[in-house]
Amino acid sequence: MTLPIADTAIDADYLKQQLGRLLGIASPTGYTDEIVWEVCRELDRLGYAYELTRRGAIRAHTKGGSPNSARAVVAHLDTLGAQVKRIKQNGRLEVVPIGHWSARFAEGARCTVFGEACAWRGTILPLKASGHTFNEEVDTQPVGWRHVELRIDAHVEDAEAVRALGVDIGDIVAIDPQPEFLDNGYIVSRHLDDKAGVAVMLAAMEAAARARLKPDVDVFWLFTIAEEVGSGASSVLVPDVASMVTIDNGTTAPGQNSSEFGVTIAMADQTGPFDWHLTRKLVRLAREHGVPFQKDVFRYYRSDSASALESGADIRTALLTFGIDASHGYERIHMNALTSLARLVLLYAASPVEIERDLKPMAGVEGFTHQNQAASPAQE
Structure with missing residues (x-):
């Protein structure tokens, strides 16, 4: 397949710059207004038309x-x-997680507590944090959200003093990302899931704008605000969309085929197989244009694709990922995966429609797709 945009280079410096900027903006689920503003400013700069849902999911348009x-x-x-669950009488805060992550990675985390009109710095600590006091109990205490607490960096000795600061139950806690961009291409930080994916998409959009992409069909670039709690792309699609590619992390761990290099194309996650035709189109694009890739299947994973299907959207879905080590903890990725992924996203946006029947949401059987049923001669 020859595409006029195939040789358009991804600006790696732009991608890295955007990732650094995004990581610097606190955006736990439920506290995403400011990062929405930041992305909208960048879309304005790139010249994209866009609109927002009531809560702030962004739909940009080519x-x-x-x-x-x-x-x-x-x-x-x-x-x-995290979120404040209870204000303890000793002035510490009990917290519960936003999204699914282990308290093991919360222990020692620096953070900010956002009240209605204030922001206070603090640290999440195990209940028994001092070896000088608790000796070996520091190592033997259980791990879990009931076994940590948030210490605010202010003079508070009781619950009343905490409330006097403006902190209350339900306040949002943002965990510091602590990013490091290494000279060898590795990036280590919290929240690379999915700010690295957003940076990848912006880099593909920047390249598309630079190349003045004129795709065969409309392309919608979606930025969702509640994927970590499962609702993701459930309310930002338009009826005309026939296929959707999600950009997110792919876990590099024992038993997985993901890699921190190249693109990891997910064939299935816990919600089931991704669309047979769309995933194989992405594989063909990668092969034909020399984008390094591997395939993987994820057992304990769901993404924006799942929320779109569960909301009733009749669309083909696929998942493209950047390999990430220690997902939902201190995550690590490599620039090679990010630039490879941006290239493949750009190629997908520019590629022609292959299933003409998808032009209509409902149609007869004429033009409906086929899947191979016959064994090859060598298998018979």
Whole structure:
């Protein structure tokens, strides 16, 4: 497949700059307004038309030759975090997680507590934090959210003093990302899931704008704000979208085929297989244009694709990932995966429609797809 945009280079410096900027903005699920503003400012700079849902999910638009059988690319702006569950009489805060992550990675985390009109710095600590006091109990105490507490960096000795600061039950806690960009291409930080995916999408959009991409069909670039709690892309799609590619992390761990290099194309996650035709189209694009890739299947994973399907969208979905080590903890990725992924996203946006029947949401059997049923001669 020859595409006019195939040789358009991804600006790696731009991608890295955007990732650094995004990591500097606190955006746990439920506290995403400011990162929405930041992305909208960047879309304005790139010249993209866009609109927002009531709560702030963003739908940007590249106009194509036809609005029918449109395609979408999606990444999420929200991250993991925590929320104040209880103010203890000793002035410490009990917290519960926003999203699914282990308290093991919360222990020792620097953070900010956002009240209605204030922000206070603090640290999440195990209940028994001092070896000089608790000796070996520091190592033998259980791990879990009931076994940590948040210490505010202010003079508070009781619950009343905490409330006097403006801190209350339900306040949002943002965990410091602590990013490091290393000279060898590695990036270590919290919240690379999915701010790295957002940076990838912005880099693909920057390249598309620079190349003045004129796709065959409309392309919608979606930025969701509640993926970490499961609702993600459930309310930002338009009816004309026929296929959607999600950008998110792919776990590099024993038993997984993901890699911190190249693109990891997910064939299935815990919600089931991704669309047979769309995933194989992405594989073909990667092969034909020399984008390094591998395939993987994820057992304990769901993404914006799942929320779109569960909301009733009749669309083809796929998942493209950057390999990430220690997901939902102190995460590590490599620039090679991010630039490879941005290239493949750009190629997908520019690629022609292959299933003409998808131009209509409902149609007869004529033009419906086929899947191979016959064994090859060597297998018979």
